[in-house]
Amino acid sequence: MSDDPIRDTMRLLARLPGLGEKSARRITYSLVAGDPAFARALGEAIGTLVDRVRKCTRCGTFTSADECALCRDPYRTADVLCIVARAWDVDAIERAGAFRGRYHVLNTLLDPLGGVGPGEFPMARVLDRVRTEGISEAILATPSTVEGEATALYLAESLRPLGVRTTRLASGIPHGGDLEFADPITLGRAFEGRRNV
Secondary structure (H helix, E strand, O other): OOOOOOHHHHHHHHHHHOOOHHHHHHHHHHHHHOOOOHHHHHHHHHHHHHOOOOOOOOOOOOOOOOOOHHOOOOOOOOOOEEEEOHHHHHHHHHHHHOOEEEEEEEOOOOOOHHHHHHOOOOHHHHHHHHHHHOOOEEEEEEOOOOOHHHHHHHHHHHHHHHEEEEEEEOOOOOOOOOHHHHHHHHHHHHHHHHHHH
């Protein structure tokens, strides 16, 4: 840190995804000029975030408990599993309100050039959940990227011998697009039109 807390804050905020230099400047000046109690509360929430959040022991999404609220919810469909790449994909799907089953967050995709091949991929965890939880359908909701498509194909081939219906989100999610940027209607239609893989 330097002797200029405004510049330090701007520089740190600009490193966040989706925030550029102008947005970081606007946020910083809003914090300085606004309610000091809000700025302190925000700072404390951000400062303790990594200590208060962990991965759900069951699905792998972020939570403050050992098991997330979605996994503990007895009203969710227990035999349908939506497999996503990242925790924020769960949030995007939940905001759309199009799915009432369970989730599994891979926290990675097959990416041989990035060092994630079949040997490093967490397939055993997926297979274990499918077997022990009586999953009848696995919805593959990985991104429409080269890595996401390769991961979906690998998952489908690995799940086929278990007799699990394996579906992929239908069109509506643009190729190369991420779930977190899809609007609720598009995401809802993608779930309704999913197909066998």
